[in-house]
Amino acid sequence: MEEPSLEVKMPEADLKAVKFSLMTSSDMEKLSSASIIEMCDVTNAKLGLPNGAPQCATCGSQSVRDCDGHFGVIKLAATVHNPCFIEEVVQLLNQICPGCLTLKQNGDTKKDGAKLYPSVIFKMLTSPRVTLSRSKLHRNTSVMDKISIIAEVAGGVTHNSKNKAPHETLPQDFWDFVPDDNQPPQSNVAKKILSPYQVFHMLKNLDPELINQVTPRRELLFLSCLPVTPNCHRVAEMQYGHSDGPRLAFDDRTKAYKRMVDVSKRIDDCRQHPQFSVFASSVVTSRVMECLKSSKAT
């Protein structure tokens, strides 16, 4: 008598397409195998081989050939606008009326009684990091250029009168649409460098539907997490003829991740300070750019 067949069929599927896209912060969290909280977590055994342990703490593999590595995630001390999309942010801000937070009309027709303010133009500003040494300015190209957004008064402002401040005619409340970050009030300036805190809050105050009309996938404009790539992307194991075993070498990206984690912990200690949000936004933005730059460099 023939025994019934014990073969079990595995599920099958045909691969029809591959699509690339960008990760949102929630994608990063879902994908990660470990939260990076301490500086030493950046090369944690959960992120795969090589590490100081004999096997991967996530999948148990004991060989680099068998483990593709696993991602970690750093929770940022402040949610910031994504520096990769600063041009998109500028584009978006230029299509919004800053006073009433609606899309600008194509024509310049004003409602009756509406204040005739000069319009505002937002621009991206890239300035090199410079230090002064022996009467020479040094541009340090290993540090990413500082990227800011400038808000500037547009329109025909005459410069004829040398003795009169060029923009004395600005209304006292002209800059009220810029979120307050407790800097000295300057109502008469024609140009403002927006802090990361101010940019974030201007975006946050916009209607999500409005953003989606101008920029697809609004959630990509913000970052509250940063992915940490597997150890095999950043850590090299060097075989020496020493009896004390292999040595690990870390690349610049690993060091940038460690600085990111370190600064996040330091910032958390200041969470009770009234200016925490402003300070955290600036520091986090600066460190995120450093991590992104070191990723680009490799």
Added chain:
Amino acid sequence: HNLNYFSYAETLVHSTLDHCDNVDFTLQVFFNMKNHTVYVRQRPHLKMFLEKVAQMFDLVIFTASQRIYAEQLIDRLDPDGRLISHRIYRESCIFSEGCYTKDLTILGVDLAKVVIVDNTPQVFQLQVDNGIPIKSWFDDPSDQELVELLPFLETLVGVEDVRPIISKTFHHTLEQN
């Protein structure tokens, strides 16, 4: 006609509220509801320097100091008003992340003709190539920075664009790995 901007705190003079002898002059300034005495020392060779620069350029003082105090000080440096053609104060600076930035476009002139001399490089961030750095000065009577700067400024008189000359002379790119 080319323009030349100067900061003055620690660039042209040093001033303090702390009493000290051996100052060039004092100012009485009223702020925060009371009178203060400001003690001012001039950087060595300042008078000669201003005279020479005013012959070569339109000379503008651009300072992040408060107007109420800076105005009096500049009046002492140029009592007849014949050297310094324009003054710009703190309210015309852009405040960004803890420091005042000087935007050279506010007078609406061709930036190819504008030079700014300052001891604080952060103020240059909007127009880096227009910036000539100078060491801060506090009290060294043997300081020669202003004298040594004059020959370079003379090379800028009448040139089409000052920026590549400044960049080549004073700007150095650090390549680090």
